[in-house]
Amino acid sequence: MFNLKRNLIKLGTLSISIALLAACHTVKGTVTGAKQDIKATGKAISRTMQ
Secondary structure: OHHHHHHHHHHHHHHHHHHHHHHHHHHHHHHHHHHHHHHHHHHHHHHHHO
């Protein structure tokens, strides 16, 4: 019984860290995507201004 509990805790910790990693990855992706969007918008604006 004690062994099972310990394994469940390990599994829980593992899934939490995987979820955190995935979240960080998604945030990074969103930030880079936003930066690219801003750059593209800036280029479009400067083209229109000319």
